[in-house]
Structures are given as structure tokens and as C-alpha cells.
Amino acid sequence: NAGVTQTPKFQVLKTGQSMTLQCAQDMNHNSMYWYRQDPGMGLRLIYYSASEGTTDKGEVPNGYNVSRLNKREFSLRLESAAPSQTSVYFCASRLSGGNTGELFFGEGSRLTVL
Amino acid sequence: GENVEQHPSTLSVQEGDSAVIKCTYSDSASNYFPWYKQELGKRPQLIIDIRSNVGEKKDQRIAVTLNKTAKHFSLHITETQPEDSAVYFCAAHRLHNTDKLIFGTGTRLQVFP
Numbered sequence: 070n071a072g073v074t075q076t077p078k079f080q081v082l083k084t085g086q087s088m089t090l091q092c093a094q095d096m097n098h099n100s101m102y103w104y105r106q107d108p109g110m111g112l113r114l115i116y117y118s119a120s121e122g123t124t125d126k127g128e129v130p131n132g133y134n135v136s137r138l139n140k141r142e143f144s145l146r147l148e149s150a151a152p153s154q155t156s157v158y159f160c161a162s163r164l165s166g167g168n169t170g171e172l173f174f175g176e177g178s179r180l181t182v183l
Numbered sequence: 184g185e186n187v188e189q190h191p192s193t194l195s196v197q198e199g200d201s202a203v204i205k206c207t208y209s210d211s212a213s214n215y216f217p218w219y220k221q222e223l224g225k226r227p228q229l230i231i232d233i234r235s236n237v238g239e240k241k242d243q244r245i246a247v248t249l250n251k252t253a254k255h256f257s258l259h260i261t262e263t264q265p266e267d268s269a270v271y272f273c274a275a276h277r278l279h280n281t282d283k284l285i286f287g288t289g290t291r292l293q294v295f296p
Contacts, residue, residue, distance in 0.1 A: 102284060111189075111289040112227065112272060127283055159226065163284075170215045170278050174226040 071095055075160050075175035082150045082182045090145040090178050092160030100165040101143035102127075102172070103135060105156040112159065118143055119165065150182045185210040187275050189287025196263050197295055204290045207255040208275035215278040216249060216256045219286075221270045230271075231258070234278065263294045 073094045082088055094101065099120045104112040104127075114127030118137040132154060134146045143162075147154055160175040186209040196202050208216075214235035219227040233240045233247045233256065240247050244263075249256040256275075260267055273287040 104286075109291075112286045114283055114285060117283060125283070128285065166279050170217060170232065170276065171229045172217070172219070172227075172274075172284065174228070176226055 073160055073162055073173050073175040075158075075178050077178060078176065079179050080181070082147075082180065084151060084182060086150050087146065087148050088150065088180075089147075090158055090160070090180075091142070092144065092175060093142045094160075094162040094173070095141065096162065096164070096173065097140070098162035098164045098173070099140070100163050101137065102161045102163075103133075103143070103145045104159045104161065105129065105154075106159060106177075107156050115145065115158075147180075150180075152182045154180065155182045156180060184283055185213060185275055185285050187273060187285055187287040189273050189290060191290060192288065193291045193293070195293045195295065198263060198265060200263055202260045202263055202267070202292055202294075204258045204271055204273070204292070205255060206257070206273035206275070206287050207253075209254065210275065210277075211251075211254065212277055213275040216247065216273065216275050218245075218247060218258050219272045219274070221272065221289075223269070227272060260292075263292075265294050265296055268292055268294045 076091045102117040103115040116135040118124045121140045158178045161172045163172045189206045217232035220230045221227040246259045270289045
């Protein structure tokens with residue numbers, strides 16, 4: 070049982086390059102989330118997916134796109150990276166509708182945009 | 184949508200002292216209030232949660248209290264230890280809904296030996 074797995078763990082991009090962060094969970098959770106965490110700051114929601122086939126904007130969606138590929142996988146794409154997107158990105162999942170609302174996080178992906 | 188405010192942003196205590204972190208929320212329909220701990224370089228992990236049908240919950244040295252009328256809830260850590268040093272986040276949402284899951288801005292707790 071791996072939980073929530075994110076790849077890559079580290080990435081350096083140049084301004085204007087694109088990349089996709091991958092996330093997969095093996096807990097049969099229906100809801101998945103992408104957060105970013107800037108140094109010394111909190112967790113800000115980028116996008117979330119309540120269930121397979123649906124995605125919604127969070128607090129800071131500009132510059133990002135997401136795809137809920139299937140129930141297990143939720144990817145985050147940066148089409149044209151900017152230095153302001155330098156951050157640590159966390160994917161998370163939970164079982165909505167269950168008796169616990171616990172959010173399970175991946176280990177994080179540290180992205181640097183030069 | 185829900186808005187969660189968290190105070191203080193930083194908190195320094197001596198080992199053995201108590202620490203209290205407070206959060207307020209805006210959506211009176213929220214019924215689930217979790218607290219997450221994030222150690223340096225690690226992922227956030229749930230340490231305790233409370234539902235709206237109870238006013239207090241304890242787990243060893245940590246406790247959470249909820250005041251639904253005032254729409255605020257607090258994390259209490261007693262007999263603090265250096266390993267309690269971390270960033271703590273609160274959140275508030277409706278347990279059986281699939282809403283945005285918004286966190287408070289976090290509190291960096293430092294426990295000095």
C-alpha cells in the first residue's frame with residue numbers, strides 16, 4: 070500500500086518550459102487535490118477533483134491545468150512555467166462521503182523555475 | 184465558500200509549557216475540523232480531528248475544542264516536547280461534501296529545550 074505517490078520529486082525548469090506533475094493513489098479515494106506551498110507559507114489549493122471525470126478550480130488556479138485520468142490518477146500541468154510557480158507541490162486524496170475526512174498527502178514535488 | 188483564519192503565525196514555547204493555536208471559520212455548515220502537523224521537509228499528516236457534534240476531543244497530550252456558536256476551534260498541546268516543533272494547519276469543511284478543502288495559513292511552533 071503505497072498511499073499517494075507523486076513524481077517527480079525534484080524538477081528544475083526554465084521560464085516558458087512546460088511540465089506535468091503526476092499523482093496516483095491506491096486507496097480507492099474519490100477526491101483528489103493539488104496544493105502548492107511556498108516558503109514559510111501555508112497550503113494553497115490549486116485544483117481539485119471531487120470524483121472521476123470532474124475537476125474544479127481552487128484558490129490559485131491561474132497558470133495550471135489538471136486532468137483526472139481515472140480514479141487513481143490526477144495530474145497537474147504547467148503549460149508555460151514562470152518563476153512565480155517555484156514552489157513545493159503536494160498532491161492529496163481523501164474518501165469523500167466516508168466517516169473520516171482525513172486527507173492523505175504525497176511526499177511533495179519541489180519545482181524550481183529559473 | 185469556506186474561509187479559515189489561523190493565529191498565531193508563529194509560537195515559541197519552553198519545553199513543558201502548553202501551546203494553543205486558534206482558528207475561525209466562516210461557513211456555519213462546516214462539520215469537520217481537522218488539524219495537520221507538518222515537520223520540516225515532510226508531508227502534512229493528520230494528528231487530530233473533531234466533528235461538530237462534540238465540543239472537545241483529547242488524544243494524549245493534544246486536544247481540540249470547538250465553539251460552534253462563535254465558529255472557532257483550537258488546538259491545545261500540553262507538556263510540549265522538542266518533537267512537537269512543526270507547522271500546524273487547521274481546516275474546516277463539510278464531511279460528506281466534496282468542497283474545496285481550504286487550510287488556515289499555518290502556525291510554526293518552536294519548542295525550546
